[in-house]
Amino acid sequence: MTSNRYNRFMHFNRLHDWNLTTAQARDLQNRLALDVCRLGNVAEPRFIAGIDVSSPLRARGMGTAAVVILEYPGLELVETQTVRGNIDFPYVPGLLTFREAPLILQAFEKITHTPDLIIVDGQGIAHPRRLGIAAHLGLFFDIPTIGCAKSRLCGTYIEPASEAGNFTELLDNGESIGVVLRTKNNVKPLFISVGNKISIDDAIFWIMRCCRGYRLPEPIRFAHQAAGNFKSENN
DNA sequence: GCGACAG
DNA sequence: ATCTTGTCGC
Numbered sequence: 009m010t011s012n013r014y015n016r017f018m019h020f021n022r023l024h025d026w027n028l029t030t031a032q033a034r035d036l037q038n039r040l041a042l043d044v045c046r047l048g049n050v051a052e053p054r055f056i057a058g059i060d061v062s063s064p065l066r067a068r069g070m071g072t073a074a075v076v077i078l079e080y081p082g083l084e085l086v087e088t089q090t091v092r093g094n095i096d097f098p099y100v101p102g103l104l105t106f107r108e109a110p111l112i113l114q115a116f117e118k119i120t121h122t123p124d125l126i127i128v129d130g131q132g133i134a135h136p137r138r139l140g141i142a143a144h145l146g147l148f149f150d151i152p153t154i155g156c157a158k159s160r161l162c163g164t165y166i167e168p169a170s171e172a173g174n175f176t177e178l179l180d181n182g183e184s185i186g187v188v189l190r191t192k193n194n195v196k197p198l199f200i201s202v203g204n205k206i207s208i209d210d211a212i213f214w215i216m217r218c219c220r221g222y223r224l225p226e227p228i229r230f231a232h233q234a235a236g237n238f239k240s241e242n243n
Numbered sequence: 244g245c246g247a248c249a250g
Numbered sequence: 251a252t253c254t255t256g257t258c259g260c
Contacts, residue, residue: 063250063251071251099251101248108250130249140249161249194260199249 018119020148026097026110033106037139044133044143048205050125050152050214053080057123058227059116059145061108062235063095071095073111074234076227077121083218083226088234091115101161104130105141112145125206125214126153127227131161132201132211134178134186146204153203154211155186156228160199170194173216187212192223 024036056078063071070092077087091114097107108130131140132155142155163180165188175189178199186201189212200215202208218225224232 061250061251066250066251099250101250104249135249142249155249157249159249160247162247 016120018116018122020113020116021150023148026106028106030100030103033103034137037102037105037135037137037144040144040147041133041137041139043147044138044202045205046133046202047207048152049210050206053124053214055086055121055123055125056080056083056214056218056227057119057126058129058225058229058231059112059126060129060228060231060235061111062232063099063107065095067098068094068096071108071111072235073108073115074231075112075115075119076230076234077119077123078218078227078230081217083220085230087119087121088230089115089118090234091118102136105139105144108141109145109148113148116149123151126151126203127156127215127218127225128153128203129156129158129228129231131155131157131199132186132203134161134163134180134199134201136162138185140201140203142201142203150205152206152210154206154215155199155201155203156215156225157199157201158196158224160188168197172219175200175212184208189215191216191219191225192221195223198223
């Protein structure tokens with residue numbers, strides 16, 4: 009009842025397993041990065057998903073993944089799914105996906121509103137091997153996905169002007185891997201990059217349209233709140 | 244060898 | 251990521 013064509017729950021490509029060594033994980037990223045599509049347009053989304061994970065330890069322990077669905081243009085929360093479970097991959101810069109994705113996929117399996125756009129708390133292709141968590145998840149879901157990170161993982165940039173809407177390019181060895189976008193006046197900018205199946209221009213446009221007076225876009229704010237509601241019992 | 248390093 | 255009240259500034 010979880011694989012018939014009338015299933016009302018979300019399904020996605022199970023591209024591989026997650027029990028890998030760090031060396032195998034990096035090798036996998038290099039191969040999967042070739043499948044990321046940096047082009048695509050989202051005309052008028054009906055549902056937008058936000059994804060975030062709260063993990064208590066730098067190494068192992070219990071964590072909570074949250075996937076929320078907001079309707080557009082109202083940006084009202086219409087569905088929230090969370091999964092609490094053990095996280096057995098340590099935090100290693102560049103391999104965040106292997107720590108958070110397993111729980112995120114479990115939460116996504118319970119989602120009943122198929123999103124037209126997905127925003128992930130983390131990098132898209134603005135990653136050493138061009139496969140941050142947003143790009144990686146974008147390949148699994150095969151839905152337009154945007155990476156929305158609060159800080160830089162790699163690349164160089166010039167600080168964007170202080171007014172909301174301004175942005176500068178994030179460059180890595182001459183390659184444009186994303187933008188540094190000011191989503192709120194006089195507040196630290198966000199690092200936006202393509203996750204999959206969307207152009208950087210559309211990514212910037214939709215991130216701005218999801219902001220409602222706060223630095224973080226609404227989908228990420230709701231997801232963060234949903235995952236954080238469990239932090240008191242996260243130990 | 245040294246510094247950097249999403250969450 | 252997480253521990254956490256008041257406080258400075260637009």
